[in-house]
Amino acid sequence: MKKLAPSLVFIVVAVGVAAAMSVHKLSDSQTAEKGSVGTLTNSPSSALVVVNKQRPLNPKTYAPADLKVPNIPLRSNITDEEKQVSGVITPSLEAMVAAASEQGISINLQSGYRSYAFQAKLHDEYEMQQGQAVADSQSAQAGYSEHQTGLAVDLGDVSNPSCDVRNCFATTSAGKWLTADAYKYGFILRYPLGKQSITGYTYEPWHFRYVGDKLAKSMRTNRVNTLEQYFNVQ
C-alpha cells in the first residue's frame, strides 16, 4: 500500500470521524443524547439494516440463508414460507413469546419470512383490490419488504384472533404487552401511529422488527420511534 502523506491521513481520519458521528444524528426536534449502538448497514442479514420504500434489499431477490421455524404458536393456516424467520431472531422471538406466556398472554406468529415471489404476489393482490396508492401504503413491493429479511414478524393474540393484523390488535392483551415489553427482547414496533411520512407505512401495531437488544433499548431510552430517525436516513 502506498504511504500517505501525514496531512492526507489527517483529512481521511477527520472525514471518517465526521461521517461516523453523523450516522446517529437525529433528524427532527429530538435532542436526546444516544449511545453508540452500531452503524447503518445495507446488509440484509444484519439486524441493523434499514429497509423501506427508498431502501430496497440488496440484492432485491435476497433470501436469508438460515431460515428457521421458531418454537412459538403459529397461525393455523400459516404458509410453510411465512412460518419461518431468520435464525438471527429465533432465540429472542422464542424468549419474548415465552415471557408473555408466563403472564397468561398467548402470542402467535401471523407471518414471518416472505420471499420476493411471495411478496410480489401479495402486493399484486392488494393492488387489484385497493388500487395502487392504498396498496403501497399498506404493503411493500417485492424487494422492499422487511419480511423478506426474515427479521420482521407480524404477531397475533391467540385469545383475540378477530384483531389479527388489524389496528385493534393494539388494544388486545398481546398488543399492549408487546408495545410495553418487546424492546426488552430486541424488537421494535416498526410502523408507529402517526409516522407514515417517515416510515412510508400506515400504523401497524402487529408488525415488529428485530433490531437487537442494544438498539431497541437505545431507541426506547432516547424516545426515537423509527429506524429512519435513529439513523437519520429516508
Ligand SMILES: [Zn+2]
Ligand atoms: Zn408485517
